Amino acid sequence: MPANPLTDPNENQPPQSEPGHPRRLVLLALGGAAMASLIGQRLVKWQVTESAGLAANASLQQRSEELLTARRGEIASSDGAAMALSQPVHKVIAAPDVMAAFDAGSIADRLSTILGGDPDPIMLKVGDPSRRYAVIADAVEPDRSEIIRQGIEGGELPGVALEPVSRRVYPNGPLASHVVGFVNGAGVGQAGVEAFYDEELTGKPGFLIRDQDPLGRNIPVGRYDPLPPQAGANLTLTIDRRVQHMAEQELEGALAAFGAHGGTILITDPRNGDILAMANRPTFNPAKLHEYAFIGPNFLNPAVSLIFDPGSTFKIMTMAAGLDAGVISPRSTHNLPNNYEYWGVEFRNWDDRTYPNQTMTGVLAKSTNTGAIYVADRLGADKFYAYVRAFGFGKNTGVDLAGEVPGILKTRGHSEWYPSDLAANSFGQSISVTPLQMAAAFGAIANGGMLVKPRVVKSHIYPSGETAQNEPETVAQVVRPDTAKTIIEMMYDAEHTISTNLALSKKYSTVGKTGTAEIPVSGGILPEQTIASYIGFGPIPAPRVLILVKVDRPSSGTWGSAVASPVFRSLVDRVFSHLRIRPESGS
Amino acid sequence: MMDRPQPRPMDAAVLLSILGLITLGLITLSRIGLPPSAGMDSQIVRQSIFALVGIFLFAMVAYSDYRIVGIIAWVLFGVSVLLLILVLFFGVTRYGAQRWFLFGPIQFQPSELAKFTEIVLLARLFAKYQGEPIKFRIFALSALIPALLIALTLLQPDFGTAMIFFVIWFGIAFIAGSRILHLGAVVLLSIAAAPLAWFLMRPYMRERVVTFFDPTIDPLGAGYNVLQARIAVGSGGLWGRGSTGATQSQLEFLRVRDTDFIFAVIAEHLGFVGSILVLSLFSIIFAYALVVAIRASDDFGRYLAGGILVLLAFEVFVSIGMNVGISPVTGITLPLMSSGGSSLVVTLIALGTLVSISIHRGMPMFNPPTRVGLPARARRAAIGLRDRA
Incomplete structure (x- = not known):
């Protein structure tokens, strides 16, 4: 008899009687029990073993830490005009x-x-x-x-x-844009003062810690901890908006007149390092950042971020060093020829002339390269470079602007320094500096030999109303006060021996030095291209204002005396008068 | 009067479990912070009315002879199929599926009714071959019943319910003694057809399958509910966070918390203790269904009870399973607890049928008379059924 294991026990029973053995139901029950124990295990795991972690997870996703951005500080010019503010x-x-x-x-x-x-x-x-x-x-x-x-409150804009x-708003547009800088889309300062003082301008963000449901509504029994933000400090610049405007205007005029590529004008107060104006071309407009395809070279601040070989203006540093070290006096003479070979390199004067028994004042007046070489050679490399370093070259000035570079100063011991470099450096070639370094070094001469750290921010006004002044910082006594006095006298004499000196104002007495620098490129110099500059200060004998004019690659007129000097003079007249400096009597 | 149906302690225990689960379900629904509304629009009021109607029907069915449904099995099935066809044309579409008839504030989901009528019809069909091994022809023909229901349900589409129709058929066929060879072949075929199913699935269904295996793939999208359920269940801890601390489920971190994820809500409110209580109450019902099935006085009763057991156990395990991450999210609701009138009423009718099988054990048909009378024709038909069997 074939036994069906599933229905076997009742096989012979009449159909309407007790049904067969419920083996399959028992199997089903076992399956159910297995399933239930699986669920039970999972419940033990989640609700007992891992419960603490998962509960923490729950509060974590309810807790919202909202960053409350603090109001960013404003930047104002020294005369109180808003240069950057937040709306x-x-x-x-x-x-x-x-x-x-x-x-x-x-x-x-x-x-x-x-x-x-x-x-x-x-x-x-x-x-x-x-x-x-x-x-x-x-x-x-x-x-x-x-x-x-x-619309949102009325439910019309679900x-x-x-x-x-x-x-961030920049009401003055491109005026002093390299000083003010700009912020990126996230409101973080990217250049200039905006970047250098970013932390201070940003203030301290607040936090709002609260428990929320997924729709962002506060949970009534949850945590609600507001920590209010602290607004950023307002900064007052040393930049005088009027002076800045004059500088920009004069620079634009010079570039147009001489077909130049770019340039920089720095106007400082040598006594405290205040930068009254810093004008650069090319430039950018921080109020129209969205119109720029990318943050290009125009955004670099040439006054602190780009280097150049200064040329003859550097002779003032050489001469001051020689005087201070006592190796020369204003009436010392040199007899170097026009063609002078120094350590295998031939150096020439710009005018190809030889000046027998030329005095040091004459060296400045005629801007004689060989005269500068004579001084540097008398000093020797070690002393010469000690003075150059003391004037602040080869390192950052420490100005409160983002993106400053130290320039390139190679001295004895440097793998690429050759003894002939001493001669080239003495008249400002083979050394790379920033315009601000030059202005600061000249400022030291104007300031009795004391180098002062340049600055663009004068004071901080905190949200509490408290004001903190940025005290002027002196860096070092580079040369003795009497040396400074002597070199200023030499410069004065030199300036007045020049027959047609376009730098001299009729109303104010100033001193200065022209520079016409060759532009080094790899393997030589750019032919027919120069950087024309003039650095000077006044009034003499108590200088209050220093002006640096630098015009890059003028296409008509390549000499500092022709290009930069008239700009200097024009600025002296305008700026000194604006600053209420009394004109000399009789002029 | 001595053979009047007499409920025993076992029947009373199951009634208490049922009432306990319904009450817990209603309390839970009132705690999950759904937008308050009044009258018949309020979910809690509607669910309570359904519960009362369901309990009344439960009692009626329990005191009626279960063999009556066997007599009208084909009629019930025919009505179910007709409704499933009609819903495709006249039903309302919600959550992307056309599943519901709308009568004023009342929604009716015909597929819920179809689950019960499928059980009844299959139990009757298999009972006919009592004592004989199920021939392949019978086995194959019986599969046409779920096949028709599945086809109609997939058109809505409702993948979860379609799966339940299959499980009911497979379960009853198993209990009724189908050959292991045939059942095994079906299992193998299903596995082979799985890739086909993958192609038939809608993208959201595929996402659910993928996130079942790794909910962290898309924690804010498809895997969101699974992760949130886990956090809710876990934060419940041993004793639960009570109705003030259960932020996961009262706030809107947990979605579809009135249906699919209601177990997670309970688990967060009442903790491990509450979860085990719910599992225990369901276990009492399953144990009862098992005992009723084993002790049933005829094969129809056994298969009927077995089918109901398979249906409820599958729904409960899959629903709780997806709340605790051991089964994929299928949209299967938790019987007796999830919001949804059709499901609650049909579940109570099924449970009433279990009680009926229990208390009518060994009684002759329609003797003693129950409060529910039947027309003479039905009576004769019922007797005829018994005679034929």
Whole structure:
């Protein structure tokens, strides 16, 4: 008899009697029990073993730590004009996945009417319902954001939200843009004072720690800890907006007149290092950053970030060193020929002339290269470079601007230093400096031999109302005061021996030095191309203002005396008068 | 009067478990912070009314002879199929599926009814071959019943319910003594068809399968619910966070918490203790169904009870399973507890049927009379059924 194991026990029973052995039901029950124990195990694991961790997870995702951005400090010129300030505006954001449940098209239409413009680009941002976040507009003016706010509160703009943000505004546009700098999209300073003082301007962000549900509503029994933000400090620049404007205007004029590529004008107060004006070309407009395809070379500050060989202006440093070390006096003479070979390299004077028994004052007046070589040679490399370093070359001036470079100063011991470099350095070639380093070194001469650290920020005004002054910082006594006095006298004499000196003002007495530097490129110099410069200060005998004029690669006129000197004189007249410096009697 | 149906302690225990689960479910629904609304719009009010209607039907069915449903099995099945066809044309579409009839504030989901009528019809069909090994022809023909239901349900589409129709058939066929060879072949075929199913699946279904294996793939998207359920269940701890501390489920971290993820809500509120309580109450019901099935006085009753056991156990294990991360998210609700009137009422009718099988054990048909009378024709038909069997 074939036994069916499943129905066997009752096989012979009549159908309506007791059904067969329920083996299959027992099997089913065992399966169910296995399933239940699996669930039980998982419950033990999650609710007993791992419970603490998962509960922490729950509070973690409820806790929201919102960063409350502090108001960024303002930057003002010394005469009180706002150069950079922050405006509260609103960012319009949207949740396309939420909007998809409504009529995204009409919401986009509505937004475009409020914001102005076409609804299509908005629709492009919010049309994809799988997206959770889209930025409709970065910065919306208060009047328009108010309309949007009303729409949101009235329930007409589902999925749209406003986020308070601040927008950096530069009311003076490109004026002193390299000094002020700019901030990036996240509001972080990228250049100039904005970058150098970023932390101070930013202030301390606040935190809002609170427990929220997924829709961002506060949980009534949850934590709510606001830590208010501390606004950033306001900074007052040493830049005088009027002086800056004059510098920019004169620079523009010179570039146009001489067909030059670029240039820099620095106006400082040598007594305390204050930079009254720092004008550069090419430049940029921080108020129109969005119009630039990329942050290019125009954004570099040539006054501190670009280097050049200064040329003859550097002879003042050489001469001051020689006087201070006592190797020469104003009436010392040299008899070097026009063609002078120093350590195998032939050096020539710019005018190809030989000056027998030329005095040191004559060296300055005629700007004789061989005269400078004579002084450097008398000093010797060690002393010469000690003075050059003391004047601040080869290292940062320490100015409070972002992106400063130290220049290139090679001295004995450097692998690329040759003894002939001493001769080249003595008249400002084969040494690379920044315009600000030159201004600071000349400033030391004007300031009785004391080198002062240049600065662009005068004071900090904290949100509490407290004001902190940036005290002027002296760096070192480079030369003795009497040396400084002597070299100024020499410069004065030299300036007045020049027959047509375009640098001399009729109203103010100033001293200075021209420079016409060759532009080194790899393997030689740029032919027919120079950097024309003039650095001078006044009034004599108590200098208050120093002006550096540097014009890059003028196409008509290559000499500092022709290109930079008239700009200097014009600025002396305008700036000194603006600063109420009394004109000399009788002029 | 001596052979009047007499509920025993066992029947009373299962009734208490049922009432306990319904009550827990209602309390839970009232705690999950759904937007408050009044009257019939309020989920809690609606669910309570369904519970009362369901309990009334439970009692009616329990005191009626279960063999009556066997008599009208084909009629019930026919009605179910008709409704499943009609819902495709006249049903309302929600969450991307056309599953519901709308009568004013009341929604009716015909697929819930179809689960029960499938059990009844299959139990009746297999009972006919009592004592004989199930021939392949019978086995194969019986598969047409779930096949029709599955086809209609996939058109809605409702993958979870379609799976339940299959499981019911497989379970009853197993209990009724189908050959292991045939059942094994079906299992192998299903595995072979899995890639096909993958292609038939909608993208969201595929996401669910993928996130079941690794919910962290897309923690804010498809895997969101699975991770949030885990956090909710875990934060419940041993004793639960109570109704003030259960932030996971009262706030909106946990979605579909009134249906799919209601177990996670309970687990967060009542902790491990509460989870085990729920599991225990369901276990009492399953144990009861098992005992009723084993002790049933005829094969129809046994298969009917077995089918109901398979249906409820599958729903409970899959639903809790997906809350604790051991089964994929399928949208299968937790019987007696999840929000949803059709499911609650049909589950209570099924449970009433279990009680009926229990208390009518060994009783002759329709003797003593129950409060529910039947027309003479039905009576004769029922007797005829018994005679034929």
